[in-house]
Amino acid sequence: MNAHRHPSVVLVVVVILLAAGGFSEWYHQAVDQPDPPADGAATVPEPRDPSPAYLDADVLFSAGLHPHRLENPSPLLAVVIDDLGWGAAVIRDLLEAGIPLTCTVLPDGPFTARDAQLVLRAGHDLFLHVPMEPLQPRPHAGRIITCGADPHKVRQLLEDWLAQVPGAVGISNHMGSRACADPGIVDVLLDVAAEHGLLVLDSRTSPRSLIAARARERGLIAFENCLFLDNQRDFEAIKRQLRKAVEWARRHGHAVVIGHPHESMLRALRWLVTELPALGVRPVKLSEIATGR
Numbered sequence: 001m002n003a004h005r006h007p008s009v010v011l012v013v014v015v016i017l018l019a020a021g022g023f024s025e026w027y028h029q030a031v032d033q034p035d036p037p038a039d040g041a042a043t044v045p046e047p048r049d050p051s052p053a054y055l056d057a058d059v060l061f062s063a064g065l066h067p068h069r070l071e072n073p074s075p076l077l078a079v080v081i082d083d084l085g086w087g088a089a090v091i092r093d094l095l096e097a098g099i100p101l102t103c104t105v106l107p108d109g110p111f112t113a114r115d116a117q118l119v120l121r122a123g124h125d126l127f128l129h130v131p132m133e134p135l136q137p138r139p140h141a142g143r144i145i146t147c148g149a150d151p152h153k154v155r156q157l158l159e160d161w162l163a164q165v166p167g168a169v170g171i172s173n174h175m176g177s178r179a180c181a182d183p184g185i186v187d188v189l190l191d192v193a194a195e196h197g198l199l200v201l202d203s204r205t206s207p208r209s210l211i212a213a214r215a216r217e218r219g220l221i222a223f224e225n226c227l228f229l230d231n232q233r234d235f236e237a238i239k240r241q242l243r244k245a246v247e248w249a250r251r252h253g254h255a256v257v258i259g260h261p262h263e264s265m266l267r268a269l270r271w272l273v274t275e276l277p278a279l280g281v282r283p284v285k286l287s288e289i290a291t292g293r
Contacts, residue, residue, distance in 0.1 A: 074282040076254035076289060077245060078102060079269070080201065080225070081261055082129060083174070084119070085109030086141075088261035095122040097269040102201075102286045104129035104172050107161035108142030116165040125285040126168045127201060128161055130189065132176030134205070140175070145189075147182045154185060158192045169287050170199035177206035186210045190218055199223070199290055203258060221290045229259035229268070238268040246279050254289060 081094060085106040095101070095118060102125040105116045119126045131144040145154055162168060171193050179185045180202070189211070193200055200222040202212040215222035226248050229241045238259070249255040259265045276283065 074280060075246070075249035076284045077249050077281045078223070078254065078256045078284050078286050078289060079229075079272075080104060080127075080172075080256065080258045080286070081265070082172075082203070082258050083260050084115040085112040085129075087111045090261055090263055090266045091115060091118060093266050094261055094269065095119065095124060097266060098273040099269055099283045100124065100285045100288070102127060102170070104174070104201075105165050105168075106131065106142065106174060107164045112164050116167065120167045125170065125287050126165060127170040127172050127199075127286075128165050128168045129172055129174045130158065130161065130176075131174045132179035132185070134175040134179075135177040138175060145176075145179055145185060147179050147185060149185065151184060151188050154188045155192060158189065162192070162196060168198065170201055172201035173203050173205065173209075173211060175205060176203070176209070180206055180209035180211055183210060183214070186214055190215050190220065194218060194220060199286055201225070201256070201286065223256050223286055223289070225258050226255045227257055229257050230262070230265055233260075233262055233264050235264045235267045235271075238264055239271060242268060242272055246281050249281050254284075256286070 079099065080102045082104045083106055084091060084103055086109045095103075100123075101119075103115075103119040104127040105112055105119065106129045109115075116126055131140055131142060133144060133146040143157060145157060162171075171189070173180055173189075190200070192198075193215070200211065200215040200220050202209055202215075202222060202224045204225040212222040212224045226245060227241060229238050229245070232238075241257070245255045245257045259268075272279075272283070
């Protein structure tokens with residue numbers, strides 16, 4: 001057929017080719033986008049943001065932790081219990097609730113040394129919970145890392161605090177919505193973490209936190225909090241948050257969530273243990289994710 005005699009045919013072909021190209025571009029953009037989180041599952045951006053809320057596939061590869069190398073392919077749920085070291089009444093019961101935990105212990109507390117030893121004896125992960133300056137002043141009985149502090153003094157403080165929790169395998173921030181956005185402070189924190197071979201947990205008290213992103217730039221294994229379980233310290237509310245965490249883990253392979261030592265959290269953990277077969281997730285310590293076990 002002579003195309004010059006049938007210009008309408010040429011026009012139709014051009015339109016079809018343009019449409020096909022547009023569809024291809026749309027398709028690849030759609031495929032490349034991460035799945036949206038479950039409704040309310042997290043208050044942090046999806047993994048295209050420099051600070052993802054969980055270890056996505058790229059991070060697992062960079063850390064040598066291919067997801068398929070995990071012995072158990074079930075979605076993983078890491079429950080972190082924050083703020084030990086100040087004498088919460090339910091600590092021993094929490095540690096014996098029947099679920100692997102990652103426990104963060106505050107330094108300078110009246111029970112810092114005792115709680116750290118309780119965590120280790122129970123076989124859970126022990127993290128140093130580093131007090132850092134928040135945007136809004138909050139009462140804190142011990143020392144705290146503030147913006148603009150001398151880097152040498154910050155380093156000394158971190159070394160002192162680590163000496164209070166021998167056996168710690170990681171480090172996380174307590175509060176810190178201001179200090180976690182300070183590159184100078186974060187770099188000193190990560191220098192010390194690297195020197196001691198520590199895992200890093202960003203509590204995500206602020207979307208501006210630099211901790212996880214800068215840790216990964218250094219080749220450290222870093223985790224981020226997906227959600228806080230107990231902003232409402234109510235048993236039913238915590239159960240709802242745990243269900244959101246389970247959905248997050250199902251979508252993305254694992255979820256890291258943070259709670260605190262009180263009676264409602266204890267009840268929720270005991271409930272979780274009974275529901276694990278139905279929920280289809282495997283509870284783990286952060287060190288288990290880091291080692292691929």
